[in-house]
Every structure is written in structure tokens, then in C-alpha cells.
Amino acid sequence: MKLTLRIFSLIAVLSLLVFSVACVSGERITVGDIVSAPAKYEGKSVTVSGEYRGWEAGYGSPPVTRSDWVLKDATGAIYVTGRAPAGFNPAGDVGKKVTVTGVVRVENSQAYIEAEGIK
Numbered sequence: 097m098k099l100t101l102r103i104f105s106l107i108a109v110l111s112l113l114v115f116s117v118a119c120v121s122g123e124r125i126t127v128g129d130i131v132s133a134p135a136k137y138e139g140k141s142v143t144v145s146g147e148y149r150g151w152e153a154g155y156g157s158p159p160v161t162r163s164d165w166v167l168k169d170a171t172g173a174i175y176v177t178g179r180a181p182a183g184f185n186p187a188g189d190v191g192k193k194v195t196v197t198g199v200v201r202v203e204n205s206q207a208y209i210e211a212e213g214i215k
Contacts, residue, residue: 128171
């Protein structure tokens, strides 16, 4: 039983890591990469997958508007602005998987993604 639970946990973590990989110009990146080196990605188009976290607190102030929302992967969290996932309920859909394509912007040393497309 314990071994089965450990294997299941390992598979879940590995799946999240694979799902959370993002790309910029063919380079694989994560939310953590963007957040830790905002200047490197500023102005670049990225595609990042992770979990929709809605207006979850704990990631600083929304960089553009109060409607900015949080995207989280296994490496960190980042705000997304410009559009919300179509039909998503900010409180009821927390935890759903989303993929965001957009441009990395930096405001007061805080990176965020200006969304152009959301799946």
C-alpha cells in the first residue's frame, strides 16, 4: 500500500513537471525561470502551462489591474494580465489546467505575462 502511494505520488509530481514546462524560442523554461530572471525574458513571447489559481493571495500585488490572476506551476507562480480564461469562474475554477501564450512584462522588478491566448 505504501509503495503504491509513493509510486502514485511520484507519477503525479513528474506529470506536473512535464505539464509545467514552457517554451520561448525553442528553449524550455518554467515560471520559476521567468520569475528569477525577469530581465532575461522581458519582451519575449512565451507559452507556459500550469494551474489557474484565480485571485489567490500570497504572490505580491497584481501588477496591472485587480483582475490580474495567478498561474502556478511546480516552480513558482506568476501573474497574468490582459485576459482571463473564457468562461472561468475566478473562485470556482481554481486548480484547472491552463496554457497561456503571451509576452513577459516587468513592472517594479515583478515579472508578469501579458496574455495573448489562453487554452
